[in-house]
Amino acid sequence: MEKLLSQLADDCSNILKSNPGPEGRVQVANLLAELLADAENIETLIPDTTGERDLLFENTDLGFCILAHQYKGPKSSPPHDHGESWAIYAQARGETEMTDYELVSAASADTPGKVRATKTYRLTPGDVHVYDEGDLHSPTREGPTSLLRIEGMDLSKVKRLRYEAVA
Numbered sequence: 001m002e003k004l005l006s007q008l009a010d011d012c013s014n015i016l017k018s019n020p021g022p023e024g025r026v027q028v029a030n031l032l033a034e035l036l037a038d039a040e041n042i043e044t045l046i047p048d049t050t051g052e053r054d055l056l057f058e059n060t061d062l063g064f065c066i067l068a069h070q071y072k073g074p075k076s077s078p079p080h081d082h083g084e085s086w087a088i089y090a091q092a093r094g095e096t097e098m099t100d101y102e103l104v105s106a107a108s109a110d111t112p113g114k115v116r117a118t119k120t121y122r123l124t125p126g127d128v129h130v131y132d133e134g135d136l137h138s139p140t141r142e143g144p145t146s147l148l149r150i151e152g153m154d155l156s157k158v159k160r161l162r163y164e165a166v167a
């Protein structure tokens, strides 16, 4: 494995092992912000060949995953949380407009939940944001973007509930 990636994986593992709660995630976020400050690191971890969702590393013991994302054009997602997991978004290139939501009514397997927007903000290169379990948000990207993301568990294997935004 690439040295930078294995170092990052080890650092995350050490932090999350001794601090699996929200505080540990803030430490991981700080680590990512430091890493993204160096353009060479971005080129190494998110090269031009990166796809929309590349799993770079999975810690099978703690469950967390390091992912690289590259969107060549506009890319938006509807309001969502990360189920039982948390996620850290680290913007590397381009801009993401993020909206946070409060829960109005809970989702079930066959009925989308209802959510209301509470705040909208921009993630620009170097910005890192932690979304804890249940934090609802939706990203809008109008141009090409790339980011690093760390998930508490591989969310592609988790059944996700749907949410609809209400005024």
Ligand SMILES: [Fe+2]
Binding pocket: 080, 081, 082, 087, 137
């Ligand atoms: Fe998300």
